[in-house]
Amino acid sequence: MSDFSTPMGSTPVSLDALDASDPTPTRFRDRATPLWAVTISTLFSLGGGVCLFAVAIFLIFFHDLVAVQGQDLVAALLAFGALVPILGLIIFEVGHARALAGFRYIRNRNRVTGRAMLGVFTAVVFGSISPILTVPFAIGAFLAWLCCYVGGRILKPEPAWDFIPAEAPSFLGGRDKRALDLANARPQDASLLQALHTSIALAGLVGGTACASWLVSLDVLAPSAIAAVGVMTYWSTDAFAGFARQFVIPDPESEGRAASVCILPEEDPQNPLPETGLHVHRLSIRKKSGQVLLSDISFSIEPGKVIGVSGDAFAGKSLLFQALVAPHDLPDLIIEGRVILNGHNLWNRNGHDQDLRAVLIPSVPLTVPGGGGRNLCGFGDRTRLSRAQKILKSLVFTSDVVDRIVTAEDARNLSDTELKALSFARALTLRPRLYLYDRPEDGAGEKLIGALANRAIAETQLGATSVFVTNNRQLLDACDKILMLQNGRLIEFADGNEIRERQSTGWTKFVAERDLDSEEALDAWLASHFRRDGDQANRRAVCMIANEMLSIACQSSGDPQAGDTVAFEFKHFAGHCLLRLLDSTLTLSSGAMAKAEAAARTSVEGERLSPLAKVIRDSLDVQAGDGEAASGLLVTIKTYDPRKQQTRKARHNEATVR
Structure with a gap:
């Protein structure tokens, strides 16, 4: 685990401060109609x-x-x-x-x-x-x-308030929250x-x-x-x-609900999942139109780990968190998969007393009408409130801030940072086995984030697991493993030090199933590296070569030593890029390479070539054999800077006009 130094002189949280005598786990009930x-x-x-x-x-x-x-x-x-x-x-x-x-x-x-x-x-x-x-x-x-x-x-249903366009800038500009509530209110019949x-x-x-x-x-x-x-x-x-x-008026119970939630059965009942840890199996989310938002995500996390979830914007990180604990709250989406925590399905909901196993802490803190103290302890008893105050103080370090939060008549009037501290302390007070923090750095200061990271590390010693959706460098440095998402797909889940070291050198990694059906996911990952206007030819050239490399990897799928996954690494340079296929089962002899080179050199348009010959024909250079990262292929692909192309085109047009 990475060491984490608490900023501004705060001290790491010890196990003594966790108060092991606290009742654990917290008992709760899902909302139900008895x-x-x-x-x-x-x-x-x-x-x-x-x-x-x-x-x-x-x-x-x-x-x-x-x-x-x-x-x-x-x-x-x-x-x-x-x-x-x-x-x-x-x-x-x-x-x-x-x-x-x-x-x-x-x-x-x-x-x-x-x-x-x-x-x-x-x-x-x-x-x-x-x-x-x-x-x-x-x-x-x-x-x-x-x-x-x-x-x-x-x-057409009648809205609560039918505003005119001239009024929209007022409430959308933050001048009238009540007007915003009326504009978003559920229309009546x-x-x-x-x-x-x-x-x-x-x-x-x-x-x-x-x-x-x-x-x-x-x-x-x-x-x-x-x-x-x-x-x-x-x-x-x-x-x-x-x-x-009643059948015309929208039912509040069905509004904002998922279109369907399908819990997939175990694929191999003879080999059940381990009784401990978080196990996510083939989690997929799509719209009714068929658009896929999360695609076939599977991973497992053992207890006592700090995990980071990273990726570009719109990768589906927050959506993944919501799907783990509250799939029914994803409006009009179709969700399927299986999420198991310590042998219990997190998607099951009922109105009976049960142990609280997972808590989601969203980027915008959750509050309900009531005082700060009641929101802090989750409307628990005095014992839980006392415990919550101790935890809150370990995060904010001053009694004045704790008193201000606890004595607030309406928690909604607290500042963003105070609400963040309240939501962190409340989650830690409830003592679940799984903490899901969605962008905790939003609205939180460096000192609060440092205290939260130390607390998360200390909680792992009690067997809890903390997962962070974050781009904060301090939080990522505290993670044992990092899960990388790209366009709703899991592209890597590896040791945090390994990913940080690779990213520091400019390399990115993608892991997919050893199957030709992985072409779409591979293309999406490569396309994310070419986002400039005019990069279409670069994307097309690199994706075509990558698909041929995937075909080469799939040819070894009949080898009993071949694994179920294949990995690619990518790095950009000026005028070219490197694409590396990592496959320990791939063995290309010098004779096979020479034969493919000859076929590529003498090929004519329309001739059918082997995947390796196509890679050699369309690349600047191809190296095979044992290299820096086991057996595989290292391919150099020519690229161009679209900005220079546009500049040359503009100069040509200007010269033509003259």
Whole structure:
């Protein structure tokens, strides 16, 4: 492991400071919808519907006893009696909210579902009296479903705030965060659907009253039932229309979710993975359109290591971290693979008590409404808060900063550096076995980064693994191994000292499967070295030669000594570049080289050549045999500087004009 010197005179973290008596691991639950909550919510919703049903029954008594029979003294008693279901409705609604505090989403959805169920039951009761009474509800329910089905696909949802272009620079320039929240708020269903909903319910009222009146004229119903049938038909139709609208309004539970998450089975159950360490197997992510974001990534990390993840921008480093612990949170993406930590699948989620095994610390710290202390300890008890304060002090070194963070009334008002320190300390307090730090240097000072690196090294002595997505030199120097990503592909995972030494000399390395299907990944890696305008010919020439070299390596795949992977190294020079194939199984005799050189020298256009002859024909120089890095091929390829080409072209055009 590389030595790391703490800047500004801070001291390395000792194992004593880790307080081995801390409870480990932390217990937690994933967010879930418990079955008991759904059951209770449905019962409360049905209870409220029964109260509405009872109010309609009182209408029958008012009409029959008071209006028809003239028993005016009963009117007051009926009025007081009707207050019972009305008060019952209030009790059910308040009890629903109290019993399921914090489950507002469940309450709202089950309230609508419960009302719709009672509405269907009411229609069934009416049907037992006369099928005619069910006609208004049946027609209203069908129209409600049809309007929602068609309107949900044709009508545009209404945004919370429909801003004009002139207002955009204000909130995008940071002047109005509330406006930004409104602009990004989830749009509701179209206003026309609400109007249709109300109209269908009123049509149900009219239809129910009309059918009841017609049945009264046929002496099927008593006149006192007209009002009750009309009101109950209105309520039932309105309830079913609300239920149909639920399928038009986007479900918050499904918004921002992955399109699918597929956990691949073990390829060889007879040889299971080790019980310890992080094992990532064939992790791939793609869009619905088919565009690949991460391609077939596999690697293993033993416990007690500090790992760095490096690569160019848009290589997929942050996406990889999110996929390791929270693949379901990648919107509209298709994820497949297998991620195992110490024998447990990190992609499994449930609402039962379990050990916290991995923590993701994103580049933007996560906070929720509440004080700094509660955010710091993850809303734990006093013991966890005390432990969190000790760890926080080991990162920021001053009690004043610790007190300012802990006593903050709203953690969101802390500075970026304070939030960074809070997120680091919270992760360390939770004591998982795997820490995933995504660009920890963003918003953090050198002193804080130095303390974090020392802490990560100390945690490895307790068996924890820390993985950093970073370009920070200090953090990379503290890493045992470095994982290199390029265009969503894993191109190398090797010892940190080896990679640092090679990079200091200008060489880069790519490791791929010994298979012709690796051509695309190899071309993408080489293309990343030629990004200047006008570099197309350079990219094409180097990729063609590299593909032929891959073919040469694949020819030895029948050798039982040949490994499953092949490696390439690349280095740029002025006017040429070097491409080296590293393959210990590749043996090219002097006779084979001479034969290929002769074929390349005498070849004509269209003639079929061996891969080696093509490499010799298109290269400046080819060297085979044991060299600096075992057996293989070292090829020199001519390149040009596109800037000089453009300069010469501009001068030529200028001379032509003159």
